[in-house]
Amino acid sequence: METVSYLRRNDLDTLSSETWLIERAQARDTEAFDQIVYRYADRVYNYVLRMLGNAQDAEDVVQEVFLRAYQALPSFDGRASLSTWLYRIATNLCIDHRRKQSRRVPTVSIYRDEANEDEIGEWEFADTQTPNPLEHALNRELQQVVERAIEQLSPKLKTVLLLYDVEELSYEEIAQVLGIPMGTVKSRLNLARTQMQKQVEAYLRGESK
Amino acid sequence: MNCRECERYVWDYVENRLSEAERTAMEAHLQACSACRIRYESARQTYRALHALPRAKAPEGLVQRVHAQIERLPEPKPLARWWQGWRRVALAPALGLTVALLWWATGYIQSRTQSAQSPDNLAQQYAEDCLNLHEQMEVADWAPSPSGYLLTSYSTR
Numbered sequence: 412m413e414t415v416s417y418l419r420r421n422d423l424d425t426l427s428s429e430t431w432l433i434e435r436a437q438a439r440d441t442e443a444f445d446q447i448v449y450r451y452a453d454r455v456y457n458y459v460l461r462m463l464g465n466a467q468d469a470e471d472v473v474q475e476v477f478l479r480a481y482q483a484l485p486s487f488d489g490r491a492s493l494s495t496w497l498y499r500i501a502t503n504l505c506i507d508h509r510r511k512q513s514r515r516v517p518t519v520s521i522y523r524d525e526a527n528e529d530e531i532g533e534w535e536f537a538d539t540q541t542p543n544p545l546e547h548a549l550n551r552e553l554q555q556v557v558e559r560a561i562e563q564l565s566p567k568l569k570t571v572l573l574l575y576d577v578e579e580l581s582y583e584e585i586a587q588v589l590g591i592p593m594g595t596v597k598s599r600l601n602l603a604r605t606q607m608q609k610q611v612e613a614y615l616r617g618e619s620k
Numbered sequence: 621m622n623c624r625e626c627e628r629y630v631w632d633y634v635e636n637r638l639s640e641a642e643r644t645a646m647e648a649h650l651q652a653c654s655a656c657r658i659r660y661e662s663a664r665q666t667y668r669a670l671h672a673l674p675r676a677k678a679p680e681g682l683v684q685r686v687h688a689q690i691e692r693l694p695e696p697k698p699l700a701r702w703w704q705g706w707r708r709v710a711l712a713p714a715l716g717l718t719v720a721l722l723w724w725a726t727g728y729i730q731s732r733t734q735s736a737q738s739p740d741n742l743a744q745q746y747a748e749d750c751l752n753l754h755e756q757m758e759v760a761d762w763a764p765s766p767s768g769y770l771l772t773s774y775s776t777r
Contacts, residue, residue, distance in 0.1 A: 441687060441690055441691065444687075444690065445683055445686075445687055448682070448683045448686050448687075449683055452678035452682050452683060453675070453676075453677050453678050455678075456676055456677070456678040456679070456682070457675045457676045457677075460676045461673075461676075466679075469676075470679055470682065473678065473682065474682070474685055474686055474689060477686045478686065478689050478690065478693075481686075481690050481693075482693070550669070550672065553665060553669045554669050554672070554673060554674075556669075557666060557669040557670060557673070558673070572670075576667070576670040576671060577670065577671075577673060601631065604631055604663070604666065604667075607666050607670075608659070608662050608663050608666045609662075611662045611665050611666045611669070612658060612659065612662035615658070615661065615662055615665065616658070
């Protein structure tokens with residue numbers, strides 16, 4: 412019980428400090444806005460990187476996300492949470508970027524080939540807990556299957572899947588981010604997962620042969 | 621539970637969202653159906669892999685670069701800043717005023733059109749025209765009213 416009350420108090424503290432930061436940033440306090448960028452940079456970057464599949468593009472887009480957020484912050488009314496609002500800006504900019512990119516030459520993807528393992532060093536990933544080398548290798552292989560499956564999803568399905576399964580937003584928050592009904596979120600998520608599941612199933616069947 | 625239902629609820633089962641009864645039915649079906657067991661296993665592995673994907677960290681210096689870009693932004697003009705802050709507050713009464721003006725203008729135009737076309741108005745207009753004509757002809761002495769003038773003038777022709 413103590414843990415629960417502590418967590419609630421902690422959440423309230425975080426919420427009130429965020430409200431204070433937003434108010435300060437709305438009044439053009441750039442240091443308060445820096446704090447907001449510190450808080451959300453990793454989450455927004457991870458999402459944008461998976462949406463675009465390219466580190467350089469992701470960095471440019473994330474900078475643009477925070478720039479737009481700063482400019483639009485005075486009109487932020489707090490009806491949605493700040494993270495939901497930032498994800499909305501990021502989603503729109505990713506869609507714009509993909510549209511522009513489709514007219515240009517394709518860039519190098521983060522979804523690497525097995526033969527090109529060295530590339531993993533280029534991105535700073537958080538540590539993953541793996542019990543032993545064999546399981547680690549199997550997990551890596553499965554992750555590559557899943558990452559390739561994500562890349563093959565249509566932007567609509569990919570957005571919902573990443574927001575739910577990777578960024579861990581609720582159905583309601585995703586509905587707010589994308590401006591679509593919750594039922595549509597659920598059906599898109601189901602479709603995205605089913606498409607991925609088929610690829611994983613093929614991989615698992617290949618393993619069992 | 622049949623294979624179709626199993627396929628439909630497999631993600632809810634993976635996410636532990638099923639009721640006790642649904643879970644029991646699902647598990648009984650999985651025990652009996654090898655095709656659905658493979659489907660469930662692939663769903664479970666997909667879910668596990670998705671939730672274990674490594675998270676990328678924002679590149680070093682991103683906050684500083686954003687900060688530098690913000691510092692380079694032109695300072696918003698006082699009027700623009702005021703408007704940005706009061707935009708929402710001002711929008712509601714402005715919208716109300718526009719609707720009220722439109723409503724008044726529509727009603728006014730309608731009443732003008734109707735009154736201009738009503739029989740009483742046509743008669744009044746006709747009478748006024750006659751009076752003007754009457755005055756122009758300086759025959760006010762023997763024609764006490766426009767209608768009288770008309771009757772007289774028409775009868776004398």
